[in-house]
Amino acid sequence: MTTTAVAVERVLDAKQVVKQFGGLTAVNKVDFHIDSGEIVGLIGPNGAGKTTFFNCLTGLEEPTSGEIRYRGEILSGKPDAVVKTGLARTFQNIRLFQNMTALENVLVGRHCRTSTGPISAIFRGPKYKREEKESTAAARGWLDFVGLSRIEGELAKNLPYGDQRRLEIARALATDPGLLLLDEPTAGMNPIETAQAMALVNSIRDAGLPVIVIEHDMKFIFNLCDRVAVLVQGQLLVEGSPAEVQSDHRVIEAYLGAPVE
């Protein structure tokens, strides 16, 4: 744990977010926030609306109503604009660019932080050279950070599962985010890979980046998160420290059902 006292800042503040698909309310008046230096877990049974809520935050879905502020500014618009503002995410089902190399995948993450136009690219102008050099260095740095620098030339689809997950995180980090959203980063992983992922998320937080993580692995959530929010049927059921949430009977009921009287 870092002991340097940094002023806590509200990074993301979502108020009364609602998302309806026709008659179905997938996300119902959810209040949610995260402060700098935090790892917040988002848990809940399948179909609780966790990923839809993520999609609302990152612009992939437009909320039906509600307000999302990132460092005080209202977030709106397309996913690419949201990324540029500072939110980066990974996907529950890995969505790498399968036929690009690991390095190229991460370089795509640099896209929104560079601006070389076609003319400069065609004539190999100074801007192209400078940005290309910087991007490659940054991308290599992130590959190294997640421990993948040795396979930078491999096609993404040829990587083993755990590496694909890590590559997706590196790609998200390459966008220079101010907040990272991980959608089930350990899904389908064996215990060793899960432990590695946990260490990775921890080091991301230590690097000063707040993280929101959707997870089903309770060991992961309770070891790692400063705060846990439980979403059930689109509604925020409980929010609090891992210990509080763990002992809350409503959470147990939501997962296991109420005891028969």
Added chain:
Amino acid sequence: MSLRTTTDRLVAEVQTRLTGRTRPTLLAGAVLVIVGSLLPWLTFGGYPGQLKSPFFFGDSGVRIFTLLLSVAFLLALFALPGRRKAGIAASLGMVAITAGTFLSVLNERGGLGAFAVGIFLTGIGSVVALLGFLALPPDVEPGRWRRKPQWVELLIVSGAQLALLLVVVYALDVGTDDGARSSRIIGFFLFIIAASAAVHALGVFAGISTLYRRHRGVTIAAGSLAAAAFPFLISEVQDGSAYWIRVAASIGVFAAAAIGLNIVVGQAGLLDLGYVAFFGIGAYVAALLGNANLTTSNIDLPFYIVIVLSAVVAAILGIIIGAPTLRLRGDYLAIVTLGFGEIFRLVAQNYDKLTRGPNGISGVPNLKVGSYDFGDSHTVLGVDLPYFANYYFIELLLIAFVIIVFTRLATSRIGRAWVAIREDETAAQAMGVNTISMKLLAFAIGAFLAGGAGAINAHVATQVSPDSYTFLESVTLLAAVVLGGMGTVAGAILGSAVLIALPEKLRTFQDKRLLFYGIALILMMRFRPTGIVPNSRRKLEFDDADPTSGDAVTQEQPPSTGKAVMAQ
């Protein structure tokens, strides 16, 4: 299914019968083929042209190919990796050539009297060789080429280009001036198919493409030289006939447009079925501004301004069309672009005031740059070049420009964004790529290049009319890209060359021409779905999807890295 099991059983049978005797079998086969190829095949010797079959007959013309193939498989005997496949390919080719000759002569003459001993020796020899190769143990993975001294590598790189040029010139020339035209052409095609399959199995193409990557500068220089030498060579070989140079001039324009389309389809993955409209817009602009005889305008601008204007107008129209439609994905975009292509054609057909309707604008004058008139033939280095060669050379410059645009964009953040969009549009957007503007950029650059190519085409064809820019043309361009290899420059050029030159070459077969053309396309896509020059990425994609494909994946990474990753 049953066919496959039957052949498997036959192969197993051959293998058990011939174990330990493959080498003598192969040698016997080789000797038979070579002796047979040196002897006459038909009793009436050198007059096969008197036979009327449009297909297959002939003597002197075909034997050279079996001879060459037998030499190829003798070489294969001593080259260790991949020799089973190479040998099977070569001997199958010989079986096909001899059997085809045999059957068509039999059909023509109604008996065995016409045959001399040579054809039987070659036929038996090639079957024996085929059996021998089938009995060989399966090939080990083709080995990597060891590094050779610098000068050897450079010699291979430039020699390969020269060889390609000679093969192309021979292919165009073969069968134009002897009586047995069609037999030689078919014999030659069978030879080319068998020989390239054999050479491919030996890992030669993979090796050469590695060398190409290693010595890019020399490769480009040798390629440009070979391309520039083509008109001289074909002119000499064909005694100054302009025919193939004219065809080459159409290929040049077409190839430039195909590379532009390759940005849209191959890189950004946008299926554009109306691409020829941009080509047509460029041509119309050039014709209207270029002082044509029968036209609706009286403007005469110098060509270097006209070509830029044509490209810019096409690009602007590309943006206008693209802005609303590029929000669509996949199939929907294809249908919208299809509609746009038709709209362009119909406007050109009906807006008489500007386009002169179905008559089109004709009498577009030949280009003049300074005092150099593109309509004159010139004598360069003692070779008379027909005037189409002028256009061919200016097209080479255009293609060079297009290639630079293509490759440099491909290796920039823009090219990476395009590939990301092709791979997963949602993920690309969620990673910060402004997909709409990047797709629009691809569309506009593609249209820009097509417009420039169209401007030259107006002068090559001397007229523009709506029927030159039909849906079929769009499809042919797309076919050139797919056939050649999605996302590669060499693929688009080779695809265009094959698609335009093949029907010309097949003219000997008159009414059966398009049948052969279609069969050739189907076979190429069946046996080489990644195209003639596959993008290394796409090649991996297809090889994964098709485990039965025999192509050995040439991995660019040292294999040890991959294993270390997997073991982890």
